[in-house]
Amino acid sequence: MSAKKLGLREKYSKMTRDLSWEPSYQPMEKIYPQTEMEGLKIEDWDKWEDPFRLTMDAYWKYQAEKERKLYAIIEAFAQNNGQLNVTDARYINALKLFLNGVSPLEYAAHRGFAMAGRQLPGVGAQVACQMQSVDELRHVQTQVHTISHYNKYFNGLDDFRHKHDNVWYLSVPKSFFDDAMTAGPFEFITAISFSFEYVLTNLLFMPFMSGAAYNGDMATVTFGFSAQSDEARHMTLGLEVIKFMLEQHPDNVPIVQRWIDKWFWRGYRLLSLVSMMMDYMLPKKVMSWKEAWEMYFVQNGGALFEDLARYGIRMPKYWEQTVAGMDHLSHQTWNTFYTHNHAAAFHTWMPEEDEMQWLASKYPESFDKYYRPRWEHYKKLEEEGKDFSNPSLPMLCQTCQIPMFYTEADDPTTISYRVSEYKGDKYHTCSDGCKDIFDHEPEKYIQAWLPVHQIFQGNCGGGSLEEVLDWYRLNQGVENVKYHLSEDFSNWKKWKGLDPETESDDEPRQVSNG
Amino acid sequence: MSYEVTIEPLGETIEVEDDQTILDAALRAGIWLPHACCHGLCATCKVDVVDGEVEQGDASPFALMDFERDEGKCLACCATPTSDLVIEADIEEDADAEVHPVEDYAGVVVAIEALTPTAKSVIVELDRELKFQAGQYVNLHLPEIGQTRAFSLANSPSEKRRVELQIRHIPGGEATSFVHQQLKVGDKVDITGPYGRFFVRRSADADALFLACGTGISSPKSMILDLLEQGDDRNIKLFHGARNQTELYDRDLFEQLAADFKNFRYTPVLSQPNGDQTWEGAVGYVQDVAQSHLENDFRGHQAYLCGSPNMIDSAITVLMQGRLFERDIYFEKFISAADAAQQSQRSPLFKSI
Numbered sequence: 001m002s003a004k005k006l007g008l009r010e011k012y013s014k015m016t017r018d019l020s021w022e023p024s025y026q027p028m029e030k031i032y033p034q035t036e037m038e039g040l041k042i043e044d045w046d047k048w049e050d051p052f053r054l055t056m057d058a059y060w061k062y063q064a065e066k067e068r069k070l071y072a073i074i075e076a077f078a079q080n081n082g083q084l085n086v087t088d089a090r091y092i093n094a095l096k097l098f099l100n101g102v103s104p105l106e107y108a109a110h111r112g113f114a115m116a117g118r119q120l121p122g123v124g125a126q127v128a129c130q131m132q133s134v135d136e137l138r139h140v141q142t143q144v145h146t147i148s149h150y151n152k153y154f155n156g157l158d159d160f161r162h163k164h165d166n167v168w169y170l171s172v173p174k175s176f177f178d179d180a181m182t183a184g185p186f187e188f189i190t191a192i193s194f195s196f197e198y199v200l201t202n203l204l205f206m207p208f209m210s211g212a213a214y215n216g217d218m219a220t221v222t223f224g225f226s227a228q229s230d231e232a233r234h235m236t237l238g239l240e241v242i243k244f245m246l247e248q249h250p251d252n253v254p255i256v257q258r259w260i261d262k263w264f265w266r267g268y269r270l271l272s273l274v275s276m277m278m279d280y281m282l283p284k285k286v287m288s289w290k291e292a293w294e295m296y297f298v299q300n301g302g303a304l305f306e307d308l309a310r311y312g313i314r315m316p317k318y319w320e321q322t323v324a325g326m327d328h329l330s331h332q333t334w335n336t337f338y339t340h341n342h343a344a345a346f347h348t349w350m351p352e353e354d355e356m357q358w359l360a361s362k363y364p365e366s367f368d369k370y371y372r373p374r375w376e377h378y379k380k381l382e383e384e385g386k387d388f389s390n391p392s393l394p395m396l397c398q399t400c401q402i403p404m405f406y407t408e409a410d411d412p413t414t415i416s417y418r419v420s421e422y423k424g425d426k427y428h429t430c431s432d433g434c435k436d437i438f439d440h441e442p443e444k445y446i447q448a449w450l451p452v453h454q455i456f457q458g459n460c461g462g463g464s465l466e467e468v469l470d471w472y473r474l475n476q477g478v479e480n481v482k483y484h485l486s487e488d489f490s491n492w493k494k495w496k497g498l499d500p501e502t503e504s505d506d507e508p509r510q511v512s513n514g
Numbered sequence: 515m516s517y518e519v520t521i522e523p524l525g526e527t528i529e530v531e532d533d534q535t536i537l538d539a540a541l542r543a544g545i546w547l548p549h550a551c552c553h554g555l556c557a558t559c560k561v562d563v564v565d566g567e568v569e570q571g572d573a574s575p576f577a578l579m580d581f582e583r584d585e586g587k588c589l590a591c592c593a594t595p596t597s598d599l600v601i602e603a604d605i606e607e608d609a610d611a612e613v614h615p616v617e618d619y620a621g622v623v624v625a626i627e628a629l630t631p632t633a634k635s636v637i638v639e640l641d642r643e644l645k646f647q648a649g650q651y652v653n654l655h656l657p658e659i660g661q662t663r664a665f666s667l668a669n670s671p672s673e674k675r676r677v678e679l680q681i682r683h684i685p686g687g688e689a690t691s692f693v694h695q696q697l698k699v700g701d702k703v704d705i706t707g708p709y710g711r712f713f714v715r716r717s718a719d720a721d722a723l724f725l726a727c728g729t730g731i732s733s734p735k736s737m738i739l740d741l742l743e744q745g746d747d748r749n750i751k752l753f754h755g756a757r758n759q760t761e762l763y764d765r766d767l768f769e770q771l772a773a774d775f776k777n778f779r780y781t782p783v784l785s786q787p788n789g790d791q792t793w794e795g796a797v798g799y800v801q802d803v804a805q806s807h808l809e810n811d812f813r814g815h816q817a818y819l820c821g822s823p824n825m826i827d828s829a830i831t832v833l834m835q836g837r838l839f840e841r842d843i844y845f846e847k848f849i850s851a852a853d854a855a856q857q858s859q860r861s862p863l864f865k866s867i
Contacts (some may be wrong), residue, residue: 225576226576230558243839247839304861
């Protein structure tokens with residue numbers, strides 16, 4: 001009788017778990033010092049079920065082929081001047097926001113999973129984290145190629161590392177990941193793999209990837225396909241880690257619930273950038289933020305939390321407020337960027353009339369009543385050559401670092417803000433969700449690097465707006481103006497032959513980057 | 515036109531219709547394959563085609579690489595067979611599963627006994643021995659009405675020629691009405707089997723907990739008889755639920771077993787005794803009674819559930835509250851087309867629950 005062929009599971013086990021060993025001259029708690037600091041009780045690491053069975057040798061083979069395909073398409077895109085096939089140059093501003101705000105997060109995720117993999121004592125979890133860490137590095141690299149291409153033709157993409165680390169609104173995504181990475185390994189995975197990549201992923205991916213497809217950006221679409229085959233693995237890891245923690249000990253349930261509450265709210269706040277991408281920045285719309293939130297969170301998320309209820313986990317705290325806020329989130333966010341465009345490295349604009357009608361049809365409860373009049377006023381000022389800008393520095397939320405412009409969930413005319421006192425100082429937050437997060441770990445959040453505070457403390461290049469923007473390496477008068485006044489717009493008209501007054505160039509000319 | 519697809523390492527063979535995906539056919543046949551996006555992008559459902567040919571459908575080139583297509587892989591959610599197939603999926607081969615080939619048997623009804631006003635025990639003598647694993651079911655063909663229905667085998671596997679089926683009358687149900695009203699001793703019936711992957715995981719070092727309602731007791735009866743005959747010394751706990759005393763049956767049998775074997779405990783439970791003064795036993799739903807008897811701590815058990823979908827759903831919640839999770843909970847689940855359509859609304863948190 002011939003030897004029995006190894007099943008897929010056994011083969012996987014031989015190539016992963018069997019590679020582990022019991023330490024002999026150091027105790028486990030010294031090797032994995034972060035295991036217990038979060039208060040979780042893990043009784044049996046063997047109960048960790050590897051959510052996917054991929055060995056490292058197979059992993060390299062897959063990723064190599066993905067890279068070959070992706071780079072072939074990116075290359076073809078560049079050679080064919082694919083950037084000229086996007087719907088219009090306003091679309092590029094969604095890319096600018098994503099590439100400056102989110103691409104560096106992929107790198108942060110690469111670091112974070114390397115650290116989590118080092119700190120988790122189970123070999124199954126270690127392998128999963130290692131692969132995800134390498135995935136994230138691959139993702140950031142491919143996105144840097146996209147940056148590199150678009151940077152030749154459009155402003156605002158020339159210094160993503162510096163901007164991500166310094167510019168005020170980019171501190172929102174940056175601090176989100178910093179918060180996760182400075183937590184323990186289990187909270188990190190709950191934050192990123194579960195809350196972000198599982199519960200909220202469709203809300204990030206869908207507008208970015210479908211938005212790219214709708215708007216003719218095939219380089220980004222291809223990246224999306226290439227990444228999605230990794231994301232499925234990441235999401236499964238998120239689910240497994242949640243089940244594992246909940247099944248290991250009943251005392252873990254309240255800890256996990258608090259992490260879910262926290263990271264749901266942090267993620268929701270971060271996604272406000274996505275909401276305005278969907279409703280305002282994509283020239284050809286995919287769906288409204290409200291429709292996306294109803295479909296991907298209320299329905300799909302609801303099904304997940306029905307299943308999680310068996311473990312004693314309830315819906316994330318304050319989720320009702322996110323539903324109440326659906327009608328307002330994107331408009332209030334866009335308003336803030338429009339009125340602070342002079343401090344942003346992308347262009348904003350007021351929607352055209354047909355876009356206003358689209359917004360009114362998607363937001364019948366709120367748009368015509370609260371936002372259209374404001375937009376029409378701004379438009380009138382634009383026509384008079386008196387574009388409105390708000391020169392003041394806004395107060396930021398101590399937790400999410402977003403300016404305090406959100407309104408109360410039940411009243412769109414009252415700004416929502418909360419105050420906490422800690423060691424004799426007052427700290428302000430934008431919502432009940434952010435206040436709870438602050439109050440639970442005040443010592444962590446009082447150390448937050450808040451861009452506005454830093455400016456006032458003289459740590460950002462100087463006291464004047466101009467000095468601060470220089471310090472941001474923001475090419476003033478070029479990157480930070482309204483779209484209708486931008487070089488992007490005038491170039492686009494030239495390249496596409498849309499401007500009757502100028503001769504259309506045969507070749508797209510590269511812009512000079514400051 | 516349809517094709518036969520054998521799924522390794524289970525060794526189960528299913529029928530796949532023209533233009534039906536392998537995943538769809540497998541889920542409908544009650545075989546769980548790993549899957550997530552269901553439209554060719556995530557690659558969770560990747561399987562090896564060991565023998566035969568498939569049409570790859572809409573599998574994304576990033577989810578199913580060229581070299582994988584050359585190696586004979588496919589995505590079960592997109593691939594349709596173009597010949598009979600053998601595939602190998604990333605699922606566990608259960609060490610406790612016995613392999614018994616499915617065969618056709620000719621049988622004669624040798625006894626019919628009313629268990630309760632709504633349930634009958636039908637004993638069928640077969641033309642030869644039927645080997646099966648306790649917990650499995652057979653298809654009963656009723657030639658008079660041209661119908662086939664699945665019923666669990668209630669007898670111990672040591673009884674190979676005479677099989678017992680416990681059949682509840684479903685008002686308006688064609689097959690069960692026929693059994694209750696017309697079937698008689700001496701009638702010929704055909705049986706095909708055994709089927710199913712509901713059986714005791716003996717290799718686990720855990721107590722066995724059976725929660726059964728009504729005629730759902732048939733599989734546990736076979737499983738318990740088998741365990742006790744084999745001299746298995748783990749603790750075996752049976753909670754059998756019925757509406758009232760008239761609907762409760764096989765009580766004498768289980769009470770006798772509980773007297774003979776000290777590792778077997780039997781708890782009959784009535785959900786609606788309605789002031790029955792002669793009932794001194796437990797009252798409520800089986801899962802709730804089990805929860806209070808075991809003080810809401812199910813750890814160290816493996817649970818086997820037999821009952822209505824609602825009862826199974828509630829029982830899972832109760833078990834999980836008592837710290838028993840998916841890997842230790844077993845139940846027989848038939849996924850109909852309607853269930854499969856509903857499943858897509860569910861989250862992928864659980865594999866089979």
